[in-house]
């Protein structure tokens with residue numbers, strides 16, 4: 525199996541690249557952010573619990589993340605691997621992912637990290653706020669999402685670096701060019 529975790533700060537282009545990658549490599553797509561937004565849209569019990577947390581730009585509890593992941597993992601189709609977008613987001617989740625893949629008799633092939641300078645990130649996020657109207661894309665929440673990223677999520681890249689599984693990719697430039705760089709990394713695995 526080809527199991528990839530796409531990593532990077534808010535606004536680094538994970539969602540955009542994910543859509544292209546799952547098609548090219550026939551991967552199942554697991555985006556914890558999309559799954560949480562779907563729960564909110566359905567107004568489920570879980571959705572009610574996570575909305576205020578997401579709107580504040582905080583991380584949802586690991587326990588709830590495990591709950592939604594388990595739902596999804598059960599109905600994996602005959603894809604050739606899994607692409608994780610927005611997960612793992614802290615070190616506990618990195619261990620959770622390890623266990624989850626172990627249950628499926630497999631492991632993480634690579635963590636691909638999209639590298640984008642912070643000034644560019646803020647600009648992209650504010651533009652997206654205008655276009656998509658996501659309730660967590662306002663300046664106050666965005667600032668907190670960056671803070672959460674720096675304190676809790678960034679250390680995850682060190683975890684994979686130590687295992688020689690972390691591949692940084694320049695996330696600046698045209699979407700197509702970034703996609704080519706990511707594809708080159710995957711093809712070299």
Ligand code: ADP
Nearest residue numbers: 534535556557558578581582583584610611613
């Ligand atoms: P972005 O990467 O642009 O911040 P996401 O859609 O991945 O967007 O995540 C949006 C929000 O969903 C996060 O700020 C957080 O509140 C919640 N979230 C998503 N994935 C996780 C996760 N793995 N653990 C905890 N919270 C998460």
